[in-house]
Amino acid sequence: MTRITAAQAQTIITTAMATGVERGFKPLSVIVLDAGGHVVAFARADGSAPGRFGIAHGKAYGAVMLGMPGSAQMARAEAQPYFMAAMNGVYGGHVVPVPGGVLVKHDGEVIGAVGVTGDTSDNDVVAALAGLAAVDLTGEA
Template sequence: MITLGHAQAIIAGAIAHAQNAALKPLGIVVLDAGGQLLAFARQDGASFGRFAIAQAKAHGALAMGDDTAVLAERAKGNPVFFGSLVGVFDGGLALSPGGVLVRNGDGAIIGAVGASGDTGPNDADAVRAGIAAAGFATGAAA
């Protein structure tokens, strides 16, 4: 289970990574396993749209059970299906890296984090750094 304290630690770790890597300002969303918003932060200078994009990345990862970088690759081979999912989820699916599942020590999905503001791969790197800083795991289940 991700608590508010965990969510804040994830965001702090992601922001620290973004600052150290000189990324563009990010918006970062943390969702629990049920897709409910736990926390959001927008770095100074990030546009107002970053919340919606970050939330769609995190929501999409949870809804489909995989990081959005993986989903984006899968979408290349089946664009009609993945395009239809955007409508199914009322826009709550962004097929760009930056939505990452959060796993506990047993590999169970306990939430997701989404970031938006830099390139998709850089967004994902910041998210993974934040998740690791909070003591959680990412990646495929063992």
């Protein structure tokens, strides 16, 4: 199984944050998790709220643990709120079911997730996908 290396995680974060600056996004926080939901790396831009770790983590954690990106989780939460409430209970309240949680894939296999927060959810996705492109990994947003 391929895994996300620490070097790749740092490049994902650096690129995602640089993309945010280049596009005029609000300060971003970015986390990279491995396939087991463990933190590989995290960074919070200057000016980003201190609570952003939990949001970035929840976006990525929900994606990797449920095997669905944040956009799919949000659609599921809207269609079946009881299901996502139950899933959040299963995972100790650590799931944030909104876009910005991006599954990371290599050869079709989930190898982790990226969570980005700080701007609109759509812009968070743009930054995450830019970070993944920088390390030749595929993201499902």
